[in-house]
Amino acid sequence: MASSSTVEPRMGRLPWSARISAVIVAALVLPGSAAAAATVDVYPTGGTNTANPATQISFRGATKLSSLSVTGSKTGRHGGRMVIHPDGHGVSFFPDHSFAYGELVTVSSATKLTRADGSGAVRFRILTPPVSGDRKYLDGKPSGDPEGDPKEAQHFHSRKDLRPPDLGISTRLPGSSNDDIFLAVKSGPGQNGPTIRDAGGRLIWFKHIAVPDSPYDFRAQTYRGKPVLTWWQGKIYTGKGRGHGVVLDKRYRTVATVNAGNGFAMDQHEFQLTPQGTALIIAFEPVRYNLSPAGGPRDGTTWDSIVQEVDVKTGLIYFEWHSLAEVSVRLGTFPIRGRNPNDPFHANTIAVLDNDHLLVSARNTNALFDINRHSGRVVWRLGGKRSSFDMGPGTWMIGQHDAIPHGDGTITAFDNGGSTRFPDMPDRPSRGVRLGVDTSAKTVSLVHEYHHPGKQVFTRSQGGMQVLPGGNVFVSWGGGQPYMTEFTPSGEVVFEASILPASDDTYRAYRLPWHGRPVRRPDMIASTGGSRTDVYASWNGATGVRSWEVLTGDSPGSLHSAGTVSRTDFETHIVVTGSSPAYVEVRALGSHGQVLGTSGVARPKRR
Numbered sequence: 001m002a003s004s005s006t007v008e009p010r011m012g013r014l015p016w017s018a019r020i021s022a023v024i025v026a027a028l029v030l031p032g033s034a035a036a037a038a039t040v041d042v043y044p045t046g047g048t049n050t051a052n053p054a055t056q057i058s059f060r061g062a063t064k065l066s067s068l069s070v071t072g073s074k075t076g077r078h079g080g081r082m083v084i085h086p087d088g089h090g091v092s093f094f095p096d097h098s099f100a101y102g103e104l105v106t107v108s109s110a111t112k113l114t115r116a117d118g119s120g121a122v123r124f125r126i127l128t129p130p131v132s133g134d135r136k137y138l139d140g141k142p143s144g145d146p147e148g149d150p151k152e153a154q155h156f157h158s159r160k161d162l163r164p165p166d167l168g169i170s171t172r173l174p175g176s177s178n179d180d181i182f183l184a185v186k187s188g189p190g191q192n193g194p195t196i197r198d199a200g201g202r203l204i205w206f207k208h209i210a211v212p213d214s215p216y217d218f219r220a221q222t223y224r225g226k227p228v229l230t231w232w233q234g235k236i237y238t239g240k241g242r243g244h245g246v247v248l249d250k251r252y253r254t255v256a257t258v259n260a261g262n263g264f265a266m267d268q269h270e271f272q273l274t275p276q277g278t279a280l281i282i283a284f285e286p287v288r289y290n291l292s293p294a295g296g297p298r299d300g301t302t303w304d305s306i307v308q309e310v311d312v313k314t315g316l317i318y319f320e321w322h323s324l325a326e327v328s329v330r331l332g333t334f335p336i337r338g339r340n341p342n343d344p345f346h347a348n349t350i351a352v353l354d355n356d357h358l359l360v361s362a363r364n365t366n367a368l369f370d371i372n373r374h375s376g377r378v379v380w381r382l383g384g385k386r387s388s389f390d391m392g393p394g395t396w397m398i399g400q401h402d403a404i405p406h407g408d409g410t411i412t413a414f415d416n417g418g419s420t421r422f423p424d425m426p427d428r429p430s431r432g433v434r435l436g437v438d439t440s441a442k443t444v445s446l447v448h449e450y451h452h453p454g455k456q457v458f459t460r461s462q463g464g465m466q467v468l469p470g471g472n473v474f475v476s477w478g479g480g481q482p483y484m485t486e487f488t489p490s491g492e493v494v495f496e497a498s499i500l501p502a503s504d505d506t507y508r509a510y511r512l513p514w515h516g517r518p519v520r521r522p523d524m525i526a527s528t529g530g531s532r533t534d535v536y537a538s539w540n541g542a543t544g545v546r547s548w549e550v551l552t553g554d555s556p557g558s559l560h561s562a563g564t565v566s567r568t569d570f571e572t573h574i575v576v577t578g579s580s581p582a583y584v585e586v587r588a589l590g591s592h593g594q595v596l597g598t599s600g601v602a603r604p605k606r607r
Contacts, residue, residue, distance in 0.1 A: 038112065039061065039112045039113065039114050039374075040059050040060065040061040040062045040065065040109075040111050040112065040113055040114065041059065041060040041061055041113075041114045041373075041374045041375075042057065042058070042059055042107060042113050042114055042115065042122045043057070043058040043060070043317060043318075043319055043320040043321075043376075044057070044124045044262075044320055044322065045114070045115050045122075045124065045320075045321070045322075045325070045375065045376035046113075046114070046115030046116065046117070046122040046123055046124060047115065047123075047124065047325050047326075047376075048124040048125065048320075048322050048325045048376075049124070049125045049127075049322070049324060049325055050125070050126075050127040050285065050287050050289075050304045050322050050324050050325065051099075051105070051124050051125065051126050051127060051262070051322070052126070052127065052262045052263035052264060052285070053098040053099045053100065053101060053126050053127075053263065054098050054099075054262060054263030055099070055126075055262040055263065056092045056093060056094050056095075056261065056262055056316075056317055057070060057092065057093040057095075057107060058085075058090060058091075058092045058093075058316070058317045058318060058319075058320070059090055059091050059092070059093070059113075060085075060089060060090040060318060060319070060374075061089065061090065062090070062091070062111060063084050063085075063088060063089075063090065063091050064091070065091070065109045065110075065111045066109060066110035066111050067108075067109055067110040068093065068107075068108075068109045068111075069106075069107070069108045069109070070093060070095060070105065070106070070107055071105070071106045071108075072099050072100060072103045072104070072105050072106075072126075073103045073104040073105075073106075074099075074100040074102075074103040075097070075098075075099055075100050075103060078095040078096060078097065078099075079095070079096045080093050080094050080095040080096045081093075081094050081096070082094075083314075083316060085311065085314075085316055085318065086277070086311060086313060086314060086316070087276060087277075087311075090318060092316050092317065099126045100126060101126055101127065101128055101129060102125070102126060102127075102128045103125070103126050104123055104124075104125050104126075105123065105124050105125070105126065106121050106122075106123050107121060107122040107123070107124075108120060108121040108122075114374055114375055115375055115376070127285065127287045127288075127304070128287060128288040128289075129286075129287065129288060130286050130287065130288050130301040130341070131288060131299055131301070133339065134286075134301040134339055134341065137301070137339065137340050137341050138237075138286050138301070138341060140237065140238075141212075142212040142235035142236055142237055143187070143212075143214070143235075143236040143237070143238075144211070144212070145186075145187055145188070145192060145211045145212075145214070146188070146189050147189070147190065147191065147192075147210075147211055148189050148190060149163055149190065150165075150189040150190045150501045152165065152166050152190070152500040152501045153165060153166065153190045153191070153501075154166050154203065154570075156536070156538060156570065156571045157525050157536035157571065158523040158524055158525045158536045158537060158538045158571055159523055159538055159540060159571070161208070162191070162206055162208060162540070163190060163191045163208075164185075164190075164191060164193065164195055164203060164206040164208075165185050165188075165190050165191070165195075165499050165500055165501060165504045166499075166500040167181070167183075167197050167201045167497050167498070167499060167500065168201070168497060168498050168499075168500050169200070169201045169495070169496070169497045170496045170497065170498070171493055171494070171495055171496035172199075172200070172494075172495050173493075173494040173495070174494075175472075175488065175494045176199070176472070176486050176494040176495040177199065177468050177470075177472060177474070177486060177495070177511045178199045179199065179468070179511040179512055179513050180196050180197060180198055180199065180204060180511065180512060180513065180514050181196070181197045181198075181199070181201075181484070181497070181509060181510075181511055182194075182195070182196055182218050182219050182220065182509060182510040182511070182512055182514075183195050183197075183218065183476070183484070183499070183506040183508075183509040183510075184215040184216060184217070184218035184231055184506055184507065185215075185499060185504045185505070185506055186209075186214040186215055186216060186505070186506065186507060187214070187504065187505060188501060188503040188504035188505060189501055189503060189504070190501065190504065191206075191208045192208070192209050192211070192214060192215060193206055193207045193208045193209045193215055194206070194207050194209070194215050194218035194229070194231045195218070196514060196516075196541075201497065202569050202570060203569070203570035204514070204516075204541065204542075204543060204570070205252070205516065205540055205541035206540065209233060212235050213233055213234060213235060213243070214233070214234070214235070214236055214241075214268070215231050215232065215233050216231065216232040216233075216241065216268035216269075216271075216507045216508075217230075217231055217232050217268065217269070217270065217271050217507055217508055218230070218231035218506075218510075219231075219508075219510045219512060220510075220512040220513070220514050221272075221273045222273065222275070223247055223255070223256070223273050223277065223312065224277050226249065226250075227249075227250055227514070227515070228247050228248060228249055228250075228255065228273075229246075229247070229248040229252075229514075229516075230245060230246065230247050230248075230271055230273060231245070231246055231271070232244070232245055232246075232266065232267075232268045232271050233245075233246055234265075234266070234268065236268065239461070240267060240284045240303065241265075241266070241267040241268030241269070241284075242265040242266075242267075243265070243266055243267075243268065244257055244258060244259050244266055245257065245258030245259075245266060245271045245279060245281065246258075247273075247312070250514075250515060250516045250517065251516070251517060251518060251519045252516060252518045252519065252520070252541050253519060256312050256313070258271070258279050258281065258310060258312055258315075259310075259315060260281060260283040260306075260308055260310070261308060261310055261315055261316070261317040261320075262308075262317055262320065264283035264285055264306055264308075265283055266281050266282075266283055267281070267282045267283050267284050268507065269282045269347065269348040269349070270282045270347075270348065270349055270350050272350055272351070273312070274309070274352070277311065277312055277313065278309050278310060278311050278312060278318055279309070279310050279312050280307070280308075280309055280350040280352075280358075281307075281308050281309075281310060281350075282305065282306065282307060282308075282347050282348070282350065283305075283306040283308065284303050284304065284305060284306070284343075285303070285304045285306060286301055286302070286303055286304075286341055287301070287302060287303075287304050287324070288300070288301060289301070289302040289304075289324060289329070291329055291336060291342055293328065293329055293330050294329040294330050294332060294336060294342070294344065295336055296329075296336040296342060297339070300336070300339070300341075300342060301339070301340075301341040301342070302324070302329065302341060302342045302343065302344060303341055303342070303343040303344075303345075303346070304322055304323060304324045304345075305322075305323035305324075305345040305346060305347035305362070306320065306321065306322055306323070306347075307319070307320070307321040307347060307350055307358070307360060307371070308320050308321075319373060321358075321360075321371055321376050322376075323344075323345035323347065323362070324345075325376070326371075326376060326377060326378050327344075327345055327362070327365070327369070327378065329342070329344040330385070331344065331345075331365045331367070331381075331384055331385050331386060332344025332345065332364050332365060333364055333365060333366055333384075333385070334346075334364045343364055344364055344365070345362045345364055345365060346362055346363040346364035346365075347360055347361065347362055347363075348361050348362070348363050348401050348402075349361035349401060349402050349403050349404075351403065351404050351405055352405075353370060353405050355373075356372065356373050356374065357370050357371060357372060357373060357379060358370075358371045358373055359371075359403060359404075359405050359411070361400055361401060361402070361403040361413065362384075363399050363400065363401065363416075363461075364399075365381075365383075365384045365385070366383050366384045366385075366396070366397055366398050366399065366400065367381050367382060367383040367384025367385075367387065368381070368382040368383060368400075368403050368411070368413075369381055369382075370382075380439070380442075382411075382435075382437065382444060383395070383396060383397055383400075383444075388442060389437070389442045389443060389444045390442060390443045390444070391444050392443065392444055392445040392446060393446065394433075394446035394449065395433075395435055395444045395445065395446050397413060397415040397416075397433065398415065398416060398417055398418050398427055398428075399415075399416035399417070399418055399460065399461070400413045400414060400415050400416060401413065401414045401416065401461075401462060401463045401464060401478070401508075402414045402463065402464040402465055402466075402508060404465075404466075404467070405437075406467065409436060409437060409438070410434050410435060410436055410437065410447055411434075411435045411437050412432065412433065412434045412435075412465050412467055412473070413432075413433055413435070413465060414430070414431075414432055414433075414463035414464050414465045414475065414476075414478065415430065415431050415432070415433050415449075416430050416459050416460060416461065416462075416463060416478065417429055417430045417431065417458065417459070418430075418458065418460055429451060429452070429456040429457060429458060430452070430457050430458060430459040430463060430477060430478065431449045431450055431451050432449065432450035432465040432473060432475040432487075433446065433448070433449050433450075433465075434446075434447040434448045434449075434473075435447060448489070448490075448491065450465075450473060450475055450485075450487050450491060452475075452477060452483060452485060453485060453493045453496065454496075457477050457481055457483065459477055459478035459479060459480065459481050460479065460480075461478060461479040462478035462479035462505070462507045462508070463475075463476060463477055463478025463479070463481075463508070464476045464478075464507075464508035464509065464510070466510055466511065468486070468511055471488070471489040472486055472487060472488055472489065472494065473486070473487050473489070474486045474487075474495075474509070474510070474511045475487070476506060476508050476509035476510075478505070478507075479505055479507075480505055481505055482498040482499035482500070482501075482502045482503075482504060482505055483496070483497070483498050484496075484497050484498070484509045486511070514543060515543050515544065516541045516542065516543050517541075517542055517543070517544065517596060517597070518539065518540060518541040518542060518597075520540070520541075521539075521597055521598060521599055521600065522537060522538065522539040522542070522586060522587075522588050522597045522598065522599040523537070523538050523539065523540070523599065524536065524537045524538075524584070524585070524586045524599040524600070524602060525602070525605075526584040526602060526604035526605070527604055527605040527606070527607050528580040528581065528604040528605070528606060528607065529580070529606065529607030530580070531577055531578060531579065531580070532575060532576070532577055533552070533575070533576040533577075533580060533581060533584065533604055534573065534574075534575060534576075535550055535573070535574040535575075535576060535584060535586065535604075536571055536572070536573055536574075537550075537571065537572050537574060537586040537588075537599065538570055538571040538572070539588050539597060540570075542588060542596065542597065544590050544591070544596055545567050545588045545589065545590070545596060546566065546567055546589060546590060546591045547564050547565060547566050547567055547589045547593075548564065548565055548567060548572050548574060548586050548587070548588060548589065549561055549563070549564045549586065549587040549589055550562045550563055550564075550565075550574050550576055550584065550585075550586055551584070551585045551586070551587065552576060552581035552583065552584050552585075553581060553582065553583050554581070554582045554583070555582065555583065556583050556601045559583060559585055559601070562576045562578075562581070563576065564589065574586075580604070580606075581604065582603065583601050583602070583603060583604075584601070584602055584603075584604055585598065585599055585600070585601045585602070586598070586599045587599075
């Protein structure tokens with residue numbers, strides 16, 4: 001399988017001045033290079049206090065900077081190399097050696113820089129790691145999983161290696177979506193893995209992800225104009241992930257692997273591709289920080305939430321934002337518990353408001369934040385302790401996830417209803433909400449709320465709410481809950497399903513269209529005895545198969561058709577009567593009878 005790498009281009013071992021000069025000349029002759037903007041954005045932004053020692057310094061709005069100087073208060077002036085961004089709208093500076101913990105970095109240039117101080121320089125500070133005694137709260141084994149083979153798991157003769165959890169559909173009414181169902185079971189008994197099922201619940205594709213890795217946020221997206229599958233995969237440590245993003249094409253080949261940049265590890269909460277070929281992702285980093293404003297120790301350990309925009313092909317950073325630089329720890333709602341690392345922000349969703357702003361959901365503040373993409377400053381807060389809005393009845397959220405803005409002035413989100421009274425139950429039942437947001441009048445109103453149609457569901461973490469084409473909404477009920485429900489805009493339930501075993505769950509679920517044809521050929525196994533041959537055929541990931549044709553014969557080179565049957569499920573059982581064949585092969589046929597794929601020729605097992 002082909003995969004893209006994130007190797008950074010190198011300028012060679014030139015002296016500092018020669019390297020900078022070479023880059024400026026290259027930038028000047030680059031076809032279509034961006035002209036210098038009035039102000040060039042810098043990341044990490046000025047005022048960041050938890051940058052990584054391995055950080056690159058990204059500039060957006062120009063491909064060249066005049067008289068650039070980068071100096072650390074401990075490490076001195078840094079040479080390095082400049083790499084122009086593939087879109088021609090920026091450049092990254094890679095220092096030739098790392099910065100030191102706790103030092104102040106000064107970036108100066110004759111080019112005007114966003115968030116520069118009175119001297120024209122941008123200054124940010126490198127993080128200070130947690131005190132050694134706090135490492136015991138951070139170092140440990142990843143979250144475990146029983147795996148095993150529960151009775152509810154599906155089993156297949158032709159793919160004995162796959163044992164995915166089943167999906168039970170209790171409601172499917174006219175008006176429900178015909179799109180496929182995307183979920184990634186990541187905890188509970190049985191195999192974990194990204195899963196696609198059709199509207200009737202039949203398995204289309206499953207990939208087993210072995211423990212200790214877990215899959216999160218599985219969905220279909222578009223990368224550079226082509227449909228792809230994406231998910232996060234890695235290890236979970238006390239609710240924080242350390243892993244990478246995976247991108248597959250419609251043939252199920254890996255086309256990209258995405259990692260966080262600047263020395264951080266990609267977290268599981270968000271993996272959003274953009275039309276520009278970039279990915280919006282989240283990282284968490286434990287740092288030593290003054291928690292006294294929130295009633296904690298001055299040298300406490302806290303989690304910094306980091307939002308990055310990463311170029312998928314190269315790994316270059318186009319944007320980086322740190323919660324600790326822009327949001328006071330006073331706004332956190334999780335209690336500080338001794339020396340345990342505090343998590344005052346906990347970013348879990350990134351969405352694009354417009355070209356200049358991002359919407360970030362922060363679970364542990366009970367609020368949404370409008371972030372200026374140029375300066376990194378917070379424009380407004382919706383909800384939480386210091387809301388910028390007058391919150392109408394029913395609009396307050398607690399521990400929310402999956403906050404998405406829409407073009408009609410509304411924001412949808414999964415309102416968990418709790419998480420702050422750790423470790424007690426949530427404050428109220430979870431729900432999906434659509435909020436009307438008037439940014440001019442600074443008011444928020446409740447447009448609609450969606451509750452689980454059966455028992456009250458209390459979900460402390462995870463969950464999602466997706467608005468479907470036509471206006472229906474699809475709610476996945478989060479951690480510890482196997483349910484997913486589709487509602488009409490007015491709240492009528494038209495679809496309800498649950499993962500089996502019921503102790504399995506998925507971070508989010510989606511309904512999306514997908515068309516795939518695997519590179520791998522169809523799978524088949526056959527057994528024969530007397531006058532009956534049983535054939536089992538499957539093709540993991542193929543969406544266009546309408547029927548299976550069985551070919552039999554006395555030699556691999558002389559096979560003839562023994563009949564055609566309609567595809568019934570992920571695996572189709574075909575019975576061939578008559579004399580026992582020496583060899584069997586199957587063909588996957590499309591809606592017009594065309595051959596989509598052919599299995600290998602096999603000898604049936606004698607019964």
